[in-house]
Amino acid sequence: MILDEEVFAVILAISIVASAIGIAMVLAPEIxxxxxSLGLLNEECKMGRYPTTVQNNSFVELCIFVANYMNKPVFxxxxxxxxxxGSLPTNxxxxxxxxxxSWYGVLNNKENTTIPVKVxxxxxxxxxxxxxxxxxxxxxxxNWKYTGIWNHLRVNVTVRLVP
Amino acid sequence: MTRVIVVLIVVALLTLPVFDAPVLLAxxxxxxxxxxxxxxxxxxxxxxxxxxxxxVKDLNTIIQLASSGNKGxxxxxxxxxxxxxxxxxxxxxxxYITKTVxxxxxxxxxASIPIVVYLVLPxxxxxxxxxxxxxxxxxx
Numbered sequence: 001m002i003l004d005e006e007v008f009a010v011i012l013a014i015s016i017v018a019s020a021i022g023i024a025m026v027l028a029p030e031i032x033x034x035x036x037s038l039g040l041l042n043e044e045c046k047m048g049r050y051p052t053t054v055q056n057n058s059f060v061e062l063c064i065f066v067a068n069y070m071n072k073p074v075f076x077x078x079x080x081x082x083x084x085x086g087s088l089p090t091n092x093x094x095x096x097x098x099x100x101x102s103w104y105g106v107l108n109n110k111e112n113t114t115i116p117v118k119v120x121x122x123x124x125x126x127x128x129x130x131x132x133x134x135x136x137x138x139x140x141x142x143n144w145k146y147t148g149i150w151n152h153l154r155v156n157v158t159v160r161l162v163p
Numbered sequence: 164m165t166r167v168i169v170v171l172i173v174v175a176l177l178t179l180p181v182f183d184a185p186v187l188l189a190x191x192x193x194x195x196x197x198x199x200x201x202x203x204x205x206x207x208x209x210x211x212x213x214x215x216x217x218x219v220k221d222l223n224t225i226i227q228l229a230s231s232g233n234k235g236x237x238x239x240x241x242x243x244x245x246x247x248x249x250x251x252x253x254x255x256x257x258x259y260i261t262k263t264v265x266x267x268x269x270x271x272x273x274a275s276i277p278i279v280v281y282l283v284l285p286x287x288x289x290x291x292x293x294x295x296x297x298x299x300x301x302x303x
Binding site: 012015016022026075106108139140 | 196198199200202205206209210215216222223226230266270273276277281285288289292
């Protein structure tokens with residue numbers, strides 16, 4: 001026999017499997033599990049060496065990283081809040097205090113941005129939590145929606161000594 | 164008179180959280196609402212395969228203008244973006260059809276590979292097999 005039947009069957013099976021995988025890759029969505037991410041970086045816009053102590057009534061320099069992998073452009077907002085009792089938001093409920101600052105932006109799919117920010121800390125507590133929450137604008141409800149994504153930084157607050 | 168004073172105090176206490184709220188200027192809120200609507204349209208265009216990177220960049224510029232207090236410039240640029248969107252919407256449908264057709268043509272091509280292998284491989288193999296042995300001389 002010139003062309004062995006079993007060899008021919010194996011080659012045909014390989015081509016069928018390769019074809020099925022190719023079709024699946026062409027028809028699959030760009031990002032199978034859409035997500036967004038929020039990162040908190042130090043004043044050099046790098047991870048680590050976060051400030052542990054801040055002076056009361058002063059600004060703290062940090063950076064915020066936002067990435068969009070939602071398979072669509074998003075209009076996002078990052079809210080900065082101060083938690084004086086140590087409470088944190090959850091993945092369903094934002095912190096029930098008013099934001100002190102907000103930063104807005106639009107990101108295309110598979111795009112990210114790093115924003116240098118200066119956040120103001122004023123409190124009567126010796127230890128507070130700087131909370132950053134990620135919200136996105138939902139065109140279907142024409143309102144902002146909390147994504148359940150947040151970052152926080154616990155800091156000690158010192159009082160500036162007036163000479 | 165006492166009743167009026169009490170009512171005024173109660174009203175003042177009830178509205179205190181409003182005055183304590185962080186101030187988002189009405190102009191900024193107006194710009195952001197319009198940006199939100201535009202992003203809704205961008206979602207639909209992106210789904211149809213239109214490249215919206217340029218419009219996203221323009222929107223970020225508008226946000227920077229609005230947050231720095233330059234409302235007039237922000238609104239003017241918003242109008243430019245809306246005009247650009249109207250032009251893009253005309254071609255969005257044809258782009259969507261073109262991308263869909265090319266995607267399914269590619270799927271059809273990949274799906275035909277096993278059929279081609281089944282029909283063509285034996286013929287090609289036999290042709291090569293005979294080509295290699297064509298000049299053999301068989302000696303008894």
